[in-house]
Amino acid sequence: MNDDLPIIEPFRIKTVEPIRMTTREERERCIRAAGWNLFRLHARDVLIDLLTDSGTGAMSAEQWAALVRADESYAGALSYDRFEASVREVFGLDHVIPTHQGRAAEHLLFHQLVGPGDVVLSNTHFDTTRANVEDRGATAVDLPCPEGADTGALFPFKGNVDLVALERRLEEDAGRVALVVMTLTNNAGGGQPVSLANLAAVRRLCDRSGVPLVIDACRFAENAWLMKQREPGLAGVSVDSVVRRIFAYADACTMSAKKDGLANIGGFLACRDETLAARLRDRLVVTEGFPTYGGMSGRDLEAVARGLREVLDEDYLRYRHASIAYVCERLAARGVPVLVPPGGHAIFLDAGRFLPHLSWRRYPGQALAVELYLEGGIRACEIGSLMMAGRDPHTGREVPAKHELVRLAIPRRTYTQSHMDFLIEIVSRVWRRREEIEGMAIESAPEVLRHFGARLLRVPAAEPQSV
Ligand code: F0G
Numbered sequence: 001m002n003d004d005l006p007i008i009e010p011f012r013i014k015t016v017e018p019i020r021m022t023t024r025e026e027r028e029r030c031i032r033a034a035g036w037n038l039f040r041l042h043a044r045d046v047l048i049d050l051l052t053d054s055g056t057g058a059m060s061a062e063q064w065a066a067l068v069r070a071d072e073s074y075a076g077a078l079s080y081d082r083f084e085a086s087v088r089e090v091f092g093l094d095h096v097i098p099t100h101q102g103r104a105a106e107h108l109l110f111h112q113l114v115g116p117g118d119v120v121l122s123n124t125h126f127d128t129t130r131a132n133v134e135d136r137g138a139t140a141v142d143l144p145c146p147e148g149a150d151t152g153a154l155f156p157f158k159g160n161v162d163l164v165a166l167e168r169r170l171e172e173d174a175g176r177v178a179l180v181v182m183t184l185t186n187n188a189g190g191g192q193p194v195s196l197a198n199l200a201a202v203r204r205l206c207d208r209s210g211v212p213l214v215i216d217a218c219r220f221a222e223n224a225w226l227m228k229q230r231e232p233g234l235a236g237v238s239v240d241s242v243v244r245r246i247f248a249y250a251d252a253c254t255m256s257a258k259k260d261g262l263a264n265i266g267g268f269l270a271c272r273d274e275t276l277a278a279r280l281r282d283r284l285v286v287t288e289g290f291p292t293y294g295g296m297s298g299r300d301l302e303a304v305a306r307g308l309r310e311v312l313d314e315d316y317l318r319y320r321h322a323s324i325a326y327v328c329e330r331l332a333a334r335g336v337p338v339l340v341p342p343g344g345h346a347i348f349l350d351a352g353r354f355l356p357h358l359s360w361r362r363y364p365g366q367a368l369a370v371e372l373y374l375e376g377g378i379r380a381c382e383i384g385s386l387m388m389a390g391r392d393p394h395t396g397r398e399v400p401a402k403h404e405l406v407r408l409a410i411p412r413r414t415y416t417q418s419h420m421d422f423l424i425e426i427v428s429r430v431w432r433r434r435e436e437i438e439g440m441a442i443e444s445a446p447e448v449l450r451h452f453g454a455r456l457l458r459v460p461a462a463e464p465q466s467v
Contacts, residue, residue, distance in 0.1 A: 007322045007417055010315040014061060019047055027374050035455030036370055036440060038379050047377030048419055050408040053345045055101075055258035055265055057412030060310055063262070063303045070298035075290055079298035079305070083268075086305040090240070090312070091217070091247045093270035095277030099288050100295025102218060102256025103128040105269035107135075108287065109254055110179075112279055113212065114138045118178035121169055123161035124189045127387075127449075129181060129216060129254075138178060141169060145198075148189050151339040151350045151403060156230040157195040158341075159186030159223070161202060170209045180206055183216040184223040184246070188383065190405070191219070191343025193226035196234070196245060203249040212251040218259040220246065222344030225317040240312045252276075259345070262307030262412060266300045316413075323420055324410055330424045336431050345409055349427070351384060352404035355437055357461050360385045360400035362439025366456065368406050368430070371437055376426030381407045386442075387451040437461075 022030075022045060034040035043049060049056065071078040080098070087096045099105040106129050114120060116137030125133065125140045133140040143165040147155035161182065170177055180202060185193050206213045224242040228234045234242060247253060251273070257266035271277055281291045288295040296304075310316065321344070328342035337353035351365040358364040365384030372378040381387075388401035408423065430437075438458050445454035 007319060007326060009413070009416060010313075010319050011060070011413060020044055021047065022377055024374060027377060031370060031373055035443065036366070036458060037451075037454055037456055038369055038373060038381070039452050040455075041373075041379065045377075046373075046379040048415060048423060049379050050346075050410065050423075051379045051381050053259060053409040053411050054256065055263075056414065057262055057264070058414045059262065059264070059303060060306070060413075062310070063306045066302035066306050067299040070302045072298040075292055077292055077298050077301070079301040080292035083301040083305040086308045087268060087270055090243060090308050091220075091253060091270055092244050093247060093250070093253060093272060095271050095274060095280075097269045097271075097277065097280050097284055097291070098294030098296050098301065099267045099269060099284075101258060101265060101267045102216075102254060103132065104288055104295055105254035105256075105267050106132040106216075108280055108283055109214065109252060109269050109271075110136050110138075111283060112276060114178040117176065119169070119173045119176045120179050120181060121161075121166060121177060122181040123159060123183055123194060124186050125181065126183055126187050126216065126218075129183070143169065144186070144189055148186075148192065149402070151190070151337070151348070151353075151405075154341055156193075156226075156341060157198060158192035159184070159189055159194040160198040161194070163198070163201050163205070166202065167205055170205055170211065174209065177209065177211050179212055179214050181214045181216055183218075185219045185226070185344040187219070187345075188388075190339045190348045191222075191345045192341075193223045193230070193344060195231050196227055196242070197231070199246060199249045213249060215247065215250040215253040217247075217253040217255040219344050220255075221260045221311040221317060222320070224312075225314075225321060226344060229321070239314055239317060243312065257304040257307065259412075260308075260311045261304045262311050263300065263303040266296050266304045268294070268304075311412075320410075320412065323417065326417075327408070327420050327424055331427055334428050334431065336427060339405065347408040347410070348383075349380075349406040349408070350403065351382075351406050354431070355434060357435065358437070358439045359463060360389075360404060361463060362441070362459065362461060363404075363456070364439070365404045365406050366440045367437055370440070370458075371430045372406070372426060375430050376422065378408075378423060378426055381409065382451065383407050386440075386454065 030045040114136040118138035124142045130140040145160040148158040252271035325342040337350040339348035351368045355364040365382035369380045384404035385401045441459045443455045
């Protein structure tokens, strides 16, 4: 198709779900009652929900049809055969272990391969991956490439691992490195892709050190599409072949089918080693379920089996990326600080640069996310110091996150281009009155994963002078 034509959704809509319009006064009441925390809102009070792209996509008519055909037998279900065949065909990994979602696959795999005192190296661990590494008494180390540190730098593969740092850590921690995990795309780093060249180099380093390479495959199709667009020599290669090339480098992968599985729930892990697979299946029966359904129903297995094939449709991937790039480029043209180049599943606003009058202790990402809700009922997710602040190991004091970001994650096949235009307008309106925006402070928060349950307060931008 001609690239000058407007973007259209490569589907038509058969079932609709109304969304509720609210007034600014209603939204004020709702967010106040939710303790200024968007995770605590009722979904019915949200107009456009961009909190996550996980499990929030729309299924196709063929997926719905497959649900009716599903075989719910406890053992040996036909739906499992179809699921297994689809995973093998798409990823080229032989042994397939179904789980109810991505973190269950991480839990199972790390239970076998990671032990106390071990180190796991990654381009960037997603937070559940990190939690599962730490749950084993091991240390999760992120080694993102230096180009990723500047949200405004136009490097095509900001999801890459820093190869020099990886090589050094593999040598320094020789004997302690249990795994290298490559997250595709790099969600916490802005949905940025990893290049095939970077993966090939990681494979060589892993071979030299005898360390297994695991791919966190949640957004594998989006990563493959961006490789095809941006990496020399791949333009003429089909996306399914790019996917096969990616996974040819892996010993195993973990997958949340809630993303590029185009399903509302589900996941799996897949590996090459038969002995490992047998151990994983023994454990699967204890924690998830029988090996031919894991944590899923026959219906879920069918939805994922089809979703994994549908996601490789190049018209779909072209539209998905064009739609995200459209928002990103329009906002950048209006001066709004966005993370560039556009990533695979979301638009990331750089709240640190959007609200420079708020220090990290005033949680600029949260302040901005709240304003987007008040302005237009849009629910986004803060990925900044509210979610990711660390602790100084020596003083115990809180230290800021690397970036103060707001993620506008786009659910798959769910919203239309006019929703994207509405989003651009709402962000622009908030941008025009950015100087008036107040900060946030924490009133109360749970110890673990505090951003989910915290109650916040609105506070003036200026911090009290410390004495
Ligand atoms: N890995 C990555 C890169 C993820 O983004 C997620 C989930 C997981 C693993 C865990 O998968 O939710 O099925 O257990 N990310 C969601 C998000 C929650 O909003 O980005 P899960």
